[in-house]
Amino acid sequence: MTDTARLRPLADRAAAATPPGMARGIRGLSDRAIAWTFISPTIALLLAINIFPLLWTVYLSFTNYRANRPNAPLVWLGGQHYTDILTSPDIWAAMQVTARFVIASITIQTLVGFALAWLIDKKFRGHGVWTTVILLPMMLSPAVVGNFWTFLYQPQIGLFNYMISFVTGVPPSSFQMLGDTTLSPWAIVIVDTWMWTPYVMLICLAGLRSIPDSIYEAAEVDRASKWRQFVSITLPMALPFIMLAVLFRGIENFKMFDMVNLLTGGGPGSTTEVASITLKREAFEKWRTGYASAFAIILFVTVFGLANIYVKALNRVKQR
């Protein structure tokens, strides 16, 4: 195939996407024109599917709109929904459930994930294969796999309960992981940990591998104990990586929907009703679209604000 034949479709498309004034033949395109031709489709798509809907959500959040009654007269409520949400005990309960879930799951995942990374970094025989095995759960669909965990958690027939009873001697039907108000939050934390510990592990492993051997060698020459080396070299140098893993997991778990929806649906009662579940109930079950929109905006501002503060802290740690 000749150059021009291969280029023709691309050139045509680029020419078509370029305003007439600019299209002085594709060969004459300046770098500046190419840059905008290349970037604008992405920006246009994001404006259409993300920003326009976001602005619409902001607008709806000030109204009494209900998606199941599109023809009802629209009433402008001002900030009514926002004050309602910020003073609603249900919303605060959901935010607390979310916070507890995020903190518990991320603490466990960071500890286990870092420990695993540290062990894998010892480079035992076959560590490559076993690392790949450990990574499998995080690539799978949280919904499809989470759904299967409801089977493992069945009181009499579930494998999880059987194994717990095998180890501890407690009868397998004496506890319900998903039906008990104290156990069900932990049931979700367990699945989340199973799924996402490898994620933290992989990032921590990159952190550990980024530490040059020469630093340990110098510490050895200075007769620093292994513990001392761990505390003053390994941990501080891996810290930016650990913090990055916590950031990504934090954002994801704050938005957590699929796993909770399939495992408990927010129940029993509302003990596992995280913010996304509340949002879904308000928006798609009670059809209080305006109210749900206001809550969605509050959630977005919260994630965005927290992430920004955190990134600042992360950059400070990196610069040290």
Added chain:
Amino acid sequence: MSTGLSTAHSVVEPTPLVRRIAGFFVIAYALITLTPLVWIGLTSIKSPPDSIAYPPKVLPFIDFDPTIEGYCNLFTTRSRQTAEYLATLPPPSGACEELARSRSLVVAGPSNYVPRFLNSVVIAFGSTFFAVLLGTLAAYAFSRFKVPLKDDLMFFILSTRMMPPIAVAIPIFLMYRELGLSDTRLGMILLYTSVNVSLAVWLLKGFIDEIPREYEEAAMIDGYTRLQAFVKVVLPQAATGIAATAIFCLIFAWNEYAFAVLLTSGTAQTAPPFIPIIIGEGGQDWPAVAAGTTLFLIPIVAFTILLRKQLLRGITFGAVRK
């Protein structure tokens, strides 16, 4: 690595004993982590009574007889019939019909699993294609040209990922209802493209940054235009990165549940919202669910093994490279 030291073993190399202990713990963790996945596979080849037996039946051929009943139930719908009616029927054709007859059932028709699975394939590949196409162009521009507000634009692209999916789903639901895109493959492809394009731009910018500018500059001195240099020099160099990015986009779209469950109900429904609602007589048909899950997970397991060297970049949006 340890060239500065005269000892045979570097002081920073772990001793064989430490290695063995580390290996023991990691392998123990890996085996525990694999158990649920192995259990999915095992359950898919059990009969419904075996799947809920207590104590659990573990070893195929010893504890239980493997059967394809789960897969049959996944692909068919069945109806219960009286013994008199069954006696009037011709002998069963095919293994699935035979299994159904043994439970006083007849196969009534195909289930929705194949169409749902096909929706997943079409939507995942379609959205991946567009996300990678748009992402490659934008990433090249961000990597090579002076774009005003570059950092702000890059951050804007990333920030679209911080929205909770349900929050995005509310206006998308309304917008698609107006545009007639509700429960259509096109609507889902557009939505997943917009979600994936941020990942694609960030990952691909990292990959293209790593290709030396000198390659294109040399080509342009040889008479190539900027576009020719992009197509003939940069794209082949970025092929591995583009492939890895494509697989990440594919996996995201394949696994996605929140948008799918809220915005699709029938014609465009993908497999993730469908698999949890596979029910048999008297509740969830676990062997069929396990069979559906197994078939759904196998491609991802294969891709993960293929991608293992690039995983780190993919999951951190290119923030961490090895």
